[in-house]
Structure formats: structure tokens, C-alpha cells
Amino acid sequence: MNTNPPTLIVIVGPTGSGKTDLAVEIARRLGTEIISTDSRQFYRGMAIGTAQPEEHHLAAVRHHFVADRLPSADLSAGAYEREALECLEEIFRTHTTAVAVGGSGLYIDALCRGFDDLPSDTSEVRALLMRRLEEEGLDALVEELRTRDEAHWQVVDRNNPARVVRALEVCIVSGRPYSEQRTAPQHQRPFNILKIGLQWPREELYERINRRVDLMMAAGLEAEARALYPLRHLNALQTVGYKELFEWFDGTTSREEAVELIKRNSRRYAKRQMTWFRRDESIHWIERNDLAQAMAVVEKAVEI
């Protein structure tokens, strides 16, 4: 019986970098399963627009957190942390490795590092705050944050409604200042973590992204988006690829413009992802989606 802790192999990289193919091949070779760290691939009915693993991927390797819930069943990063850890525990019962793949930096951190123990269900208070944001404006909420949590008020991005609202909702629901509860814990995970990052020359990546958008359109993204149109208000649909097509359906833009915007917004998203991953010094970078390089990194860390 092997008493070494199991290893979670985490594949990261910007959208369009070829993570899915690489992860499936690695998981297949290791005889293990895949857990997604992509905040938009969780949902059903969004296969084309979020570039979910295809039939042959799903047939080759068992996947978790892919199209396993309705778009109305939001999975927050905190909830994901709990569910994903449970799922991993299950996988590690019978495997010494598991593969995580996806581009959502916050969810990757949730899985690998975890969050402070903050109130989990804040949706009611949030709804209230959102209404106040609209009626009273951001300044009023910033002022309230100052009275509830001066320390956080000092450091928070006061231009960013999302950050201000989040801090306030935690203060209100917990009855304690947000800053007091942020202790940046290093949760010890019962498994080793090996991060592999896919690095592409910018130009090449952008070309791949542009091309992939055209392929999505050819694969039926329009029909998929039309089916999702009634759900457009859901958070899950605040997603590149759908937002832009919805505007076309509304008549605000043309089809051509919408497609160009999808490409542009995908490029921007990729850039933000790269910014996020750049500061993670634990990532082992490989060129493009080179399988040999990836396997070399894996074999060095894992006994096969």
C-alpha cells in the first residue's frame, strides 16, 4: 500500500491554449480522472461556447464538474472549493493522481489553497446591496463600508462595485468586519500539487483564439445561444460568446460585429488569465501544449 500523499496535477493556461487535449492525454496515461476548474464549463447547454470537452474526450477519461448542473444552479468559488475537495477525496480513494484543468484562476486557487471561513450564503444581502447600489450609488456603499470596516475601506478598490459589495455583504451577514476575517490561511491539502502552465507566443495564441471562434460559429454556436437566450439574465450567461450573440439577436449589432467582439473579448480574457497565472511561481511552464514536456514534468514529480 502506497502511503505517499496523492498528487493533483493542475493544468493551467489561457483560453484556447489546448488545455483540454493535453489534460485528457495525461489523465489517460495515468489512468485517472479529470476535475474541471473552469467556472463556465460547469453548466449544461453551453458546450460549444465554453469549449467543453468533446464526446471523445469524455469517453476517454471520466470528467467531473463538466456540464453537471443547470445554468441556474450557480457554483460560487467557495462552494466549488468544498465540492471539489470532496470529489477529489473520492478519486484519491482509488487513484494516486488526479488531473485538474481549467482557466478560472480564482477557482484554481480555491481548490489548491482555499479561502477563509467566510459566510457562504450572502445572496439575499447581496440582492439588497445591488438595489442600493443602483438607487444610492457606489459612494453611499463606500461610506457604509468605512463605518463598518475602516481597515478594509483603506485598502479596497473603491471604484469597484463588486469588491465594495462583497466586503459589505460579509460585514453584514457575519456581523464582523471583513478585514478581521481575512487571515490568508494556507490550508494544508492532503495531496501534493503539481501545476503545469501552457505558454504560447502571444500572436500565435491570438490566432488560435480567432480561429476557434470561427469554428464555434461553424459548429452551431448561434443555435446554442438562441436556446440559452431566455436565460440571459443568469450569471452563468455573463460569458464571452453568448453576451455578444444576444446583442445581435436584440438587433443592437450585426452578426459580423458580434463575432468580432467575441474574438476581441476572448483575447482580453486570455490576457487577464495570463496576468493571473504569471504571478504564481509554483507553475512549471511548458511550451505551447507540448505533451512530451508535460509528461517529463509529471514523471519527475510522480512515480508511475
Next chain:
RNA sequence: GGUGCGAUGGCCGAGUGGCUAGGCACAGGUCUGCAAAACCUGCUACAGCGGUUCGAUUCCGCUUCGCACCU
């Protein structure tokens, strides 16, 4: 050949004798439960050459280029 109009940063586009519009693209960054979200920062250009002026992207002249009209 003549006349008129125009020439603004990668692109679009306003404007002024001194006080560097703005937008988009692009780049850098932030990030503890909406994260494919939300937010921040950067990018100092006025076609070229002379002249007027304390000072010219802005006024004048010439040159080049573009557009329109005339012959």
C-alpha cells in the same frame, strides 16, 4: 493645367496661438464565494520645409499626398 477642400497617435475622431479631448485597438496590473465577472494604469499625435510670433498642431507661404469640381 486651373480652382476649392483636406492632411491629427495603430485606427476612428474633436479641438485650440501657450492650459497634452475622447473612443477603440494594444500593453501592464489588481484579485478570498457573481471571476469568461468587476476594476485600475499606460499609450502625449498633429504630413514635410520655411516664415510670423516671446511661443505654433493652431496664423502665412511653398512642397508632397488625397478628394471634389472646372478646362
